[in-house]
Amino acid sequence: MERRAGQKIGTEDDLERRAVEFCPTGEFNFLELCVASMLDWRAVVAGTAVDATAAMLGATLPLPPYARWPVFSVVACAGLLGGHVAARLASGGWRRRVGHGLLAGVFGGATFAVAVWWSFQPAAPRGALWPVNYVVATVGLPTEFAARYDAAIGVAVALLGWGLFVAEGALAAGATAGASVESDPVYRE
Incomplete structure (x- = not known):
């Protein structure tokens, strides 16, 4: 998992990047993303x-x-x-x-x-x-x-x-x- 320099965790870009990593097809449930990343x-x-x-x-x-x-x-x-x-x-x-x-x-x-x-x-x-x-x-x-x-x-x-x-x-x-x-x-x- 890589992060661009200066990119803060929890920003919109970070959430979008995590969404793509979580479900590469683009069809994902935002609640599942939140649970997977927070717990x-x-x-x-x-x-x-x-x-x-x-x-x-x-x-x-x-x-x-x-x-x-x-x-x-x-x-x-x-x-x-x-x-x-x-x-x-x-x-x-x-x-x-x-x-x-x-x-x-x-x-x-x-x-x-x-x-x-x-x-x-x-x-x-x-x-x-x-x-x-x-x-x-x-x-x-x-x-x-x-x-x-x-x-x-x-x-x-x-x-x-x-x-x-x-x-x-x-x-x-x-x-x-x-x-x-x-x-x-x-x-x-």
Whole structure:
């Protein structure tokens, strides 16, 4: 990929050049061009993999009672690690890093939400996500309310877990150090 001397990245000429490189036939979707040039899917997938691994291990590995709460706190904070990994792999300014951490949190948080929902099922092992079940059972909900909205309570708690991972991913990505947006990439002349 070569750039003419003095040509700024993000200008109209640069976008036209990228469009031709992206689709030489000239038939392209501008949205696809923007997504292809702005997102580093490798970084998003790596952050999502960290989140999903923590969620799945937390849901499927049975733990002794003394280890459940400490491991739950580690699993609940896994969104921070996933956001950090996504931000470190994505180069650019802080907005770009936050976007990658946010997307990693969205996808990894979806896995965490499914894991939390699954941990409410009777056959699920008492693992790192069992404390969520314990808190919901002992929070003091009226019996009639809990009996009537049993499935909805599980979904609501799972969605709260998803939101937690999204927020953690964006927060950790924003706090991760990286290259500034003003620095131009080096191209061969």
